[in-house]
Each structure stands twice: as structure tokens, then as C-alpha cells.
């Protein structure tokens with residue numbers, strides 16, 4: 001994420017909503033990611049928050065007036081409209097949306113929105129009736145048809161004491177929605193990436209299950225890396241500690257059988273399948289309908305094998321589809337991983353050393369190696385799962401490009417950095 005945001009110029013337009021204070025958090029997170037954030041506060045935004053907060057957070061002078069003596073030519077509106085990598089309008093009121101839709105330029109922000117050719121992301125926040133008013137709906141549709149982007153709003157309790165759609169979506173989702181827009185990387189544009197993530201739960205009785213310690217962090221990091229390259233991403237996830245990123249289509253499942261069914265449904269259209277889920281190899285043959293009672297006697301659970309989802313995909317490979325697996329190992333890491341690569345007929349496998357501290361389940365870091373069918377193993381030191389996901393995605397893009405070259409179709413959809 002830092003690599004993507006580093007040194008990018010983000011114009012953060014804040015308009016007059018009670019949610020304006022949340023834009024301080026957004027500004028702070030963007031600065032933390034390495035972006036240069038230029039805050040712009042409309043007149044009504046300043047009724048809710050002060051320019052000084054944004055100036056302290058971003059280290060930039062907040063733009064508040066259209067006709068100030070030009071002290072800094074770099075933030076003059078045409079200069080900034082040209083230099084900005086992205087405009088984020090958060091919170092975006094019905095008013096700024098209407099003005100942008102109809103080309104009204106009556107203050108710094110609306111004028112610069114008209115002048116820029118950078119991507120624009122609106123995060124609306126307003127009363128539910130205003131949001132569902134036909135005028136607002138039509139304005140949003142019009143802006144979308146011209147290539148503007150929207151994130152949120154969420155439904156919930158609003159400042160006006162009503163409950164409904166209109167709440168500013170959380171800051172993390174705004175950043176996730178903005179990431180592909182700011183990345184400028186289209187290596188996977190037009191490609192469908194399917195990711196399995198999280199663990200599975202196999203019922204023992206109505207209240208108990210057999211599960212594992214998968215947190216879903218790796219699946220989430222991979223989805224982010226694919227989205228940042230312009231892919232269409234579907235995440236089939238079992239129960240997990242973290243949610244997939246904004247922008248991914250999410251299919252929630254619980255058991256291995258449900259995951260197998262969901263993969264069978266979504267895999268046929270996928271160009272890349274990454275199996276990051278920790279799927280239970282066995283399930284209880286006959287889960288008890290009623291809660292099992294303790295009676296002092298030893299308990300034996302009769303387990304039967306689950307389908308191997310990834311192996312099934314490897315058996316019925318579609319030409320051009322890239323299959324990537326994970327091998328969670330506690331011993332003979334590379335040997336076991338290579339055996340799985342071959343047995344499941346994969347293009348790449350990640351040998352994941354789960355027996356060392358800080359690598360594997362429930363942690364943010366990972367250590368191991370990436371293996372392919374031909375080349376040398378690419379060992380990687382302990383690193384953040386996000387950093388690792390970037391590395392793996394680069395390998396996937398390289399494979400896809402090699403595939404396109406050898407098939408003679410060309411690289412239409414796999415242009416590095418294109």
C-alpha cells in the first residue's frame with residue numbers, strides 16, 4: 001500500500017456534513033501511507049471543522065477561498081487540477097454532487113473538479129431522503145457514466161436521528177476504493193481473480209465445530225494486490241478475523257463443502273485462482289442434530305474426507321488459467337510444497353513455514369518460498385503479508401504475460417505498468 005500511495009498528490013475535498021470530522025482521520029491515514037494531501041474545505045465544511053486541524057495533519061495549507069492572493073502557485077486551482085493523482089471528496093454532500101454533475105463552478109472545489117482530468121472519488125454523506133431523492137440518484141448516475149467513482153454511503157443511524165442510507169462509509173473502505181484509482185497499474189485489467197480465504201468450520205453438533213486458526217489476512221492482502229492492478233476480484237471466504245477489502249465481490253461460506261460448491265460456481269470464469277483458504281481436510285460424518293451431552297465416556301468422532309477443491313481445479317484445467325496454491329507446512333517445507341505443486345497440477349505454490357514464530361496463521365507476517373514448475377525457488381524472508389502479496393502478484397502477472405506470449409495472442413490485458 002505504501003508503495004502505491006507514496007508521493008502521490010491527493011486533493012481531499014471536504015464539504016459541509018456532520019461527518020466532516022472523519023475526513024481528519026482520512027487525511028491522517030493518507031499521510032501515513034506516504035501521500036501528499038492537499039485539503040480543500042468548502043465554506044459549509046468550515047462550519048463543522050477547522051482548517052487548522054487539516055493543516056496540522058497534512059502539513060499543507062488548507063485551501064478555503066477561491067480568490068486569495070496567490071502565495072503558492074503550486075496550489076493554484078489549475079496547477080493542482082493538473083498535478084493531482086486523485087481527488088477524494090469525503091464527505092460529499094448532495095450539493096457538491098449536484099454541482100459536479102451539472103458543471104457548476106462557484107467555489108474552489110467545484111471549479112477545480114471541472115478543471116481536473118484526474119480520477120474523482122466521491123464518498124457521499126447526507127440525510128437518507130436527500131440520498132434517495134431522484135435528483136441525487138440521477139446526479140450520481142450521470143457522474144458515474146462520465147467515469148467518476150463512488151464509495152458508500154453506509155446505512156445506519158444518521159445525525160438527523162433517522163436510520164437509513166447516508167452515513168459516510170468508514171475511512172478504511174474509502175482508502176481501499178481509492179487504491180486502484182491511484183495505483184495507475186492496469187496489469188490485471190479485464191482479468192477475473194478468484195481467491196479462497198479464511199478457514200472452514202465443520203459442524204460437530206449445532207453449537208460446536210472443527211476449525212482452524214486461519215485469519216483471512218493473506219486472502220485479504222492478495223485481494224488488495226489484485227484490485228490495485230485493476231482485476232475483478234471475487235473472494236470466497238470461510239469464517240475469518242478480517243473482512244475482504246472494499247471492491248471485492250464476497251461470497252461467504254462456512255464448510256469445505258460449501259466452499260467447493262462456491263468455487264465450482266465461480267471458477268469457470270476466473271483467469272487466476274488463488275487458493276489461500278485453510279480448508280478442513282475432514283468433516284464429521286454424521287454431525288449430531290442435538291447438542292452432544294457429556295456422559296463421562298470417551299468420545300470418538302467419525303471423520304470422512306472433504307473434497308480437495310484446488311486439486312479438482314488442477315484436474316480440469318482450462319488453458320490459460322493460472323492456478324496458485326499454498327502449502328502450510330511444519331516440516332520439510334520445500335519438499336512437501338513441491339509435491340503439492342505437482343500433485344495438484346499448479347503453476348505456483350507458496351511454501352508457508354507455519355512452524356516458526358510470526359509466520360502463518362493469525363499473524364501479519366509470513367516466511368517461506370514461492371515455487372513454480374521450472375525455475376529456482378524464490379525464498380523470501382519474514383515480511384508483511386501485504387508485501388508478500390505484492391510479490392506473489394508480480395509472479396502471477398509475469399506468468400500470465402509468458403502465457404500470452406507463447407500462445408501468440410499478445411499481451412493485450414497484461415501490460416506491465418500499462
Ligand code: CTP
Pocket residue numbers: 196256275276277278279280281306307308309310311324325326327328329340
Ligand atoms: N486445499 C483445497 N481443498 C482442500 C484442502 C486444501 O483447496 N480440501 C488447498 C489449500 O487452499 C491450499 C492447498 O490446497 O492452497 C494446500 O493445502 P494444505 O492444507 O497445505 O495441504 P493439503 O492438500 O490439505 O495436504 P496436507 O494437509 O496433508 O498437508
